[in-house]
Amino acid sequence: MSNKIRIGLDIRDLRIAKTGSRTYLEEIYNQFKSDKYDCEFVFFDTSIPVYTGQYKLLKLIEHIRFIIWKQIILPIKANLNHCDILFCTDYFVPYFTPGFKAIPVFYDAFFFEYSSHYNAQWLKLFKIFGVNAAKKAPFIITITEYARNRISHFTGIDRQKIKAIHLAPKKMAVAEPEPGYTPTFNIPTSKFILHVGTLEKRKNLVRLIEAFNLLRLSGHHDYSLILVGQPSPKNDMDDSAAISEIIDRLGLRDFVLTPGYASDQDLAYFYKYAEIYAFPSINEGFGVPVLEAFHHQLPVIVSDNTCLPEVGGDAVLCFDPFNVEDISNKMKALIEDKELRSELIKKGSERLKLFSWERNAEELIKTFRAAVNKN
Template identity: 30%
Template sequence: MNNPTHVIVDPRWAGNTGIGRLYKEVLNQAPINTTCSFIKSDMKVSNPLSPLMLGIQANDSGADVFYSPSFMPPARCKIPFIFTVHDLMHLFYYSGFHKFYYKKVIANLAQKAKKIITVSQYSKLQLEELLGIPGSLIEVIYNGVDRSFFENEESYFSERPYFLFVGNRRKNKNIPAMLTAFAQAKIPKEFIFALSGDEDVELASLISALQISDRVKFLGFIPEEDLPKIYHGAHATMFVSLMEGFGLPVIESMASGTPVLTSSVSSLPEIAGNAALCVDPSNTSAIIAGLERLVNDNDFYLQCVSRGMERAQQFSWETTADQTWKTILS
């Protein structure tokens, strides 16, 4: 019998994020012919010296291959390595140093990878065009959606119908534009806009200026097990982002039977297929029209529900994990 393949994994990405979810699903479905060990370091993933630390530990581990679920590759690594680049947001929405680091350090190390995994054809194209990485090095593996979103029948209790946003507050999420469109849309005032996370000073100021303080609700931290019922209870999900590598909320919402208003740019039309209402995220009038249609056009609304459920069935974490392990072990 062949010895199992020893994979050393960077575990610093674990947590309640999209990357953390990918990490958990891939590790939980490790094949029986593998054994995993883990990088042991308190160094933050954002530390510029991370690649050197990863390379040293990978070389000392005796492992056959290194795997990371996100963008930080090892430097001076003597064993094959595979890592995942979800997006190139750092080139657009972060500091000049981040842009320099990505182009000069990450891009150069990426050329030495056995394989680079990314999560959409859009992100693959960006890797080729912006970082000069050969397409032959890049494997597109979509993220998945948990069965709990399909199976859940509970709804989050809300006295008023709500549009939902789930995600962080980074600039690419386009939250000010969504709030502005919501404030101006000609929809019944009983509708509220519910957002994950807590209120911050910047958003509070905008909400006050838009005079919708009584129509916005912050849901705080949402435990993973509560997400299905929060999606299921929403009238629709708004995820009109300026840029995404994938966009998990799109398929999580669809799997919950909740229509999605999303963007016509970046990876989002690719992931949504013909099952969501895609609008120009830089055009407030287009977002307004989308909101109004999801409230006033019942036939279209029901069509989005049906198409969304069908589209979401095409994504599974089992497939994601299986394709990831085939790439790691190939």
């Protein structure tokens, strides 16, 4: 009889998720399929199509089906497959866990911090089936020490039960743009500053645009600002209207570009030829674009709050995200101080080595083993 621990992974979310949680599940799924680890793995999925549209009645039915999957079908599958651990990467684990232990992933505390931005019924389900089940779990996985502290603060769960395991950059579909490739829209200047992410209010892009305007007023007219990303699907979180308004008010329509969705070739081009990566967010769970910028040897400036200094370490230049002048000064420093620029690029390449999906999977399995042995 095998002494290997048996780990079940819920992969149903691969049919639904479109954001960072999908990337996380994909990468962990790929690691667990690779035969690198001294464990047995079982992957649980549904054969029933998952509804992802906007029709309210069908969305309600899908929510009910989701609860049935999590609270009835999944624990039965885990029990019948003799799992020691059931790992769920979408906040929700079964409340009853006959014969196994369940461990969820909580990426951040946004459900608590921005509760008004979420569907009221979904929040009730999260608190009943997500938080309460997590309190019974031997451990909860999160992605930064910052998120660990916030989750503990809002849920009352002991920090010792919450394990912070850092993410890694996603492998880009196109690592390098094709030789001679030019993006699908015109960039009016020879140099540009880059930001990649959804146009949400927490991304703080209005202040970044105001800071960019100060940069131009200081004499750096040979730069554009490219904000890659689509509007938020949640209207009260979306900041695209305010972004468009500030661009027009400052007369920057030709120099602040908002291309929306970027093709793989365009994205590879932006990362390769950008001069600076700017990350002014006022709330993040992790900030994977920091690592993607390191990978492309870009100097990075980030907000001095939440998890971004933790992820960037001494390889980033920090600013006060509420101080437009400070943001502008940090961009200016990287433009004018070539030695500082080179130093950050070098440190970024070194820091990137600390983050890998192999290391993430190893830390997960170490946590699973501890959970199996925990009373």
